[in-house]
Ligand SMILES: Nc1ncnc2c1ncn2[C@@H]1O[C@H](COP(=O)(O)OP(=O)(O)O)[C@@H](O)[C@H]1O
């Protein structure tokens with residue numbers, strides 16, 4: 001199966017958020033995701049990219065297509081991976097940050113928990129003073 | 142873009158005899174001795190030279206073995222030719238991509254006609270056999286060489302059989318999944334009972350996948366029918382747990398974002414009580430005992446709009 | 462790009478034409494706030510039909526628009542949220558709270574008529 005090149009999108013300002021979610025949608029569309037998944041994917045990208053701008057100032061979003069090869073017994077599946085990483089202040093209490101409605105800023109506090117609900121897989125690693133990396137996946141149905 | 146780049150790379154490799162063996166990497170393992178590459182090249186020219194005869198032989202054996210009975214002789218010969226040429230291409234380039242694509246396409250065409258997995262595997266194995274026999278005949282004088290040719294041929298042939306087989310099975314599963322979705326969609330129609338009023342009678346077990354699909358269907362229905370009120374009847378849902386309830390809440394919220402009011406009917410007060418105790422927020426959900434009552438309520442809501450000037454402000458607020 | 466705001470009778474209609482950055486959304490908020498005051502509008506409609514997503518920032522800003530408008534005596538209706546967008550919003554955990562919604566511009570105008578004429582004149586409607 002074709003290996004697609006990674007797409008790197010630097011995130012420095014609010015207009016980069018628009019670029020990131022549009023590129024994510026374009027890649028997902030090319031991969032054959034259906035209409036409601038396109039919206040779901042770009043919404044999650046928008047939230048996670050905004051967290052970079054709002055809480056870490058700058059960072060990057062990496063988009064990638066992955067295959068999980070099939071066997072005779074289970075069909076292979078393809079998925080879209082979104083990685084957001086920054087070298088910002090990091091998150092001291094991840095469990096707290098993942099709670100609905102929790103925000104240290106003026107946000108609604110749904111970005112992290114909501115993106116986890118929207119995507120199939122969600123992983124966050126963060127260390128104070130070092131930065132934050134969010135990795136999310138959506139599998140094609 | 143990437144596809145094109147890859148193609149170009151493959152072509153360059155083919156033109157450059159020294160680099161050529163590297164294109165076999167994915168075919169038979171990481172390191173291919175030049176001799177194997179040379180043997181495969183010889184194999185390819187053998188298959189090219191005897192294309193007509195071997196193809197016919199293969200098609201004949203397919204018919205003899207009573208495989209692909211759903212297809213005519215001409216069709217079998219046509220597909221056999223295409224598979225044969227793809228087969229040569231795999232041996233030559235080491236890349237199964239084109240074959241994969243063809244296998245998917247072929248499967249898509251023959252699955253609706255009832256061709257079975259066993260038949261597809263059967264024909265690929267037959268081709269393997271036909272080719273092996275012809276190699277046998279050609280090299281029988283030199284046993285050592287024959288052995289080496291077969292050693293080079295076998296892994297490639299197995300990989301091809303595997304590609305076609307897996308491609309077929311995957312395509313079949315995709316079609317089955319698609320049919321299941323279609324059946325589900327049919328089993329829960331979004332009904333328009335009168336202008337601006339939709340009814341969604343849900344029957345059967347709701348799992349997360351079906352729940353999502355029902356919501357998508359309803360939301361599209363709201364837009365298509367310009368619905369203002371929706372009645373979701375869950376009398377026919379055997380188990381209403383917190384997953385189902387939370388999903389209903391999401392559906393109610395999403396419908397409201399599109400400007401439609403949802404009434405849920407068929408939710409017994411006992412179950413509603415249980416849901417509230419386990420933390421499901423039902424306050425935003427308008428519930429009415431049975432479908433009949435729900436429709437009456439819906440018509441009242443729609444009626445408020447029509448006769449709004451005769452209603453008091455309180456009633457309008459209550460209708461929201 | 463600045464979102465065009467149309468004045469129609471007592472109402473302001475902002476119809477979003479393309480994807481908006483955060484900055485452009487804030488600009489829309491400020492433009493609407495200024496115009497609601499200037500024209501003493503009774504209602505505001507924000508048409509989001511073309512938006513292919515609404516994230517938490519968009520929702521926050523739309524809520525702010527409604528709040529500002531209400532303080533100046535004006536009702537706000539958001540119209541045109543697409544089915545997929547609505548579904549993604551609720552999965553994300555967003556609702557519009559007090560803000561009214563309607564299917565499209567026509568429905569939005571009807572809703573504003575209803576809201577602003579409550580207890581008002583008795584136009585004969587059948
Ligand atoms: N990239 C990040 N760098 C530092 N802190 C972050 C980052 N992303 C999220 N956070 C922290 O987690 C909290 C919750 O994030 P989120 O759920 O998106 O809500 P919001 O962004 O609205 O505050 C934020 O308020 C912030 O404190």
Ligand SMILES: [Mg+2]
Nearest residue numbers: 047051107111
């Ligand atoms: Mg956030």
